[in-house]
Amino acid sequence: MQETPDQLNLVAIGGGTGLSSLLSGLKHYVNDGRSYDNFWGMALGQLTAVVTVTDDGGSSGRLREEFHILPPGDIRNCMAALSEDGQLLAKLFQYRFPGEGNLNGHSFGNLFLTALTGVTGDFLQAIKLSSGVLAIRGRIFPSTTTDVVLVAELDNGQVVRGETTISKFGPRIKKIGLSPEHCLPLEETLQAIKQADIITLGPGSLFTSIIPNLLVSGIPSAIAESPAIKVCILNIMTQPGETSGLGVKEHLAALFDAAPELNLDYIIINCQPISTQFQKVYLADGAEQIGLSEALLPELFCYGRKINVIARNLLDETSDKVRHCPEKLAKAVFQTYQDKLGKHPIKRALDLDRLGSETEVLGFDRT
Helix, strand or coil: CCCCCEEEEEEEEECHHHHHHHHHHHHHHECCCCCCCCECCEEEEEEEEEECCCCCCHHHHHHHHHHCCCCCHHHHHHHHHHCCCCCHHHHHHHCECCCCCCCCCCEHHHHHHHHHHHHHCCHHHHHHHHHHHHCCCCEEEECCCCCCEEEEEECCCCEEECHHHHHHCCCCEEEEEEECCCCCCCHHHHHHHHCCCEEEECCCCHHHHHHHHHCCCCHHHHHHHCCCEEEEECCCECCCCCCCCCCHHHHHHHHHHHCCCCCCCEEEEECCCCCHHHHHHHHHCCCCECCCCHHHCCEEEECCEEEEEEEECCECCCCCCCCECHHHHHHHHHHHHHHHCCCCCCCCHHHHHHCCCHHHHCCCCCC
16 A cells, blocks of 8 residues: 655746746646655645746737736746646647747747736736646746836946846846835745745746746745745856856855845755767857856855755756756755655765666665
8 A cells, every 4th residue: 555645835936947847847746636756755735836027028028018917938838847748738838829920939828828817807817727727736826916127237337127138138247136126926925935845946047037036025034934945956057148157156145145034955956067069069158067066065155054965967868958857856856855854865976986876876765
């Protein structure tokens, strides 16, 4: 007889493709009456995604400007990630119209959310109903329902408005903010954070996907007060025009600068070097791999805070780009919970040379 799994609540905070990748790995552990992967007797009783809403480019930006709604793109991507693999409706939501007409560049899911918002008069209701249509394995909340714009102060003193513009600028970002500065989260978001067993930040664009969530009034303090294990997931590569030249500690410092009350228990780092071919391709665009040196350390210190390091091979070997493997990433997140409880303590990166099988290298040996 199978053991009844522990029911954990997990809140994943972020945006962009990074959050979608994480969700697509975590959804397999959601115990919602359908099949799920039992991970050492653990399952997710509730999976909640908190998504940034500052996108002003592409299809989302056009719909946002014309219909005065929150940008639907990141939310749509999270819906697709949380839906059943291979589901036709999920593929339909991600379909992007070709051609040169008015529909060019729009995704069906963005249009669907926009239309449903018009029918119901409520963007949140549109998200809920669309989630039901796709039968997603979790909940999705925008970080705020306020129409906010990203504002960045660059190292050269210039002030730039708008996520798309900020991402394209060369000078390093000194400080990021929201306009209006005061915006509130949903009460459901605060409750999810309060009841969470695990809270993750990232992966994703540091200044334009992750930090904007921490600028919403009440979210950082809710995270700080939550008894959950707090986990930062480091990007594999720097992002040209946004994090060029920034190392691991600079990434962490940016989070703490944005939310001084924030506390983190773990940082998950990919310790597998990318191929020489990928190095050349990404270096040509001004991006480089980060975290390889820090992956050898058992812990990091930033602003007087000690953060435990979990270093694993997290690369998606099947992708034609440098990406996290959703399945590996989900397992690494669960390992933080096991490690915190003292169950199956994590084998650190320093031990990798002495480990034999892939099972041991990944730290999943139950002996």
